[in-house]
Amino acid sequence: MSPLTLSHQRLPGVTVIAVCGEMDATNRGEFEAYVAKARSSPGERLVFDLSRVPFMDSSGLHVLLTCTTDRLRHGGAVHLASAQPLPTRLFEITGVSNHVPVHDSVEDAITAARASAPERSF
Structure with a gap:
């Protein structure tokens, strides 16, 4: 198993x-x-760059969903980007991709x- 490495960058608006x-x-x-x-405020918009995540189980998914619920509750949003095949499959099987935007690239x-308006419910 590869060790988890995390980093963040604050950009205007995200x-x-x-x-x-x-x-x-x-x-x-x-x-x-x-x-x-890493978060600066409860209502911010977060993008998770998952381009270097080859595997994710329900524990990782749970953290993303908890974060999403928290952001939505405070007027923010979570977007997932560049997911590899196994995490993408997990998002599809669980229906997460129906509720959390999943993008092909971090830039997207x-x-x-x-550009997104705050979501009202999750």
Whole structure:
């Protein structure tokens, strides 16, 4: 298993969190803590760059969904970007892709996050 590496960049109107490595129960706490630290306000827009996440289980998905619910509750949004095949399949099987925008590229996700109106429910 590859270790989890996390970084973030604040851009005008959006924070991009880059995730590298497998997301599972062994690093769920680390991922949750990093997301909490990286956010600047509850109502912000977040983009998760998943281009270097080869595998994600329900633990990683749970963190993304909790974050999404929190953002929506405060007028923000979460966008997922550049997901590899296994995480993409997980989003499809669970129906997450019907509720959380999934974009082909980080640039597309940033553009959509900046342009999107706050969602009302999740």
